[in-house]
Amino acid sequence: MKSNVNVKSRLKAKDYEILLFVRHVDSQYMEQLLKIRNSINTICDREVYCTKV
Structure with a gap:
């Protein structure tokens, strides 16, 4: 199921902070x-x- 709403979520992996739009x-x-x-x-x-964090 797909959505047109932009979802901002954050994932942390090792030394990086990943911002996902x-x-x-x-x-x-x-x-x-x-x-x-x-x-x-x-x-x-x-x-x-x-x-980079």
């Missing part, structure tokens, strides 16, 4: 967000903003 939220995407915690190598996407 998600336009479309669905179950598959949420699973990817959980995987992001374990692999910070590929988080810098067009909708993902990384800031």
Whole structure:
């Protein structure tokens, strides 16, 4: 189920604070967000903003 509402969520992985601005939220995407915690190598996407803590 998709939504047009922008969702701002924060995930912390290692030394990075990840700010996620998600336009479309669905179950598959949420699973990817959980995987992001374990692999910070590929988080810098067009909708993902990384800031060094």
